[in-house]
Amino acid sequence: MSASQDDTAMNAQQLLSEDEQILKRAQADLEQWKMKVEKADQEKSRLTLEKLDTDETKKKAQNSTSVIMQAQAQLAMDSDNKIKEIESGGRQPVAPEPHAAL
DSSP: OOHHHHHHHHHHHHHHHHHHHHHHHHHHHHHHHHHHHHHHHHHHHHHHHHHHHHHHHHHHHHHHHHHHHHHHHHHHHHHHHHHHHHHTTTSSOOOOOOOOOO
8 A cells, every 4th residue: 555545544544433432422422311301201200290299288278178167157157046046035046047158
């Protein structure tokens, strides 16, 4: 081989080696991004489950509050009726007034 052919072969080999290094770096970057995406997906799933749990807890609290408010309304009505009964001298019980559900 002549010197120019040797130089061309060496340049080609050098370019090939640089391309291989670039490819290896790109593959390593790709693996890192895959891991980051997987972690992000796991975090998204965790947050979604946490939100669902929070929503369920909120719904239970709202239901409990509704039950307590209904019981409070019933107790107020019973108390009013008892006061009216006492004021009337116990002669005739007052019929409870119907209340709409809350």
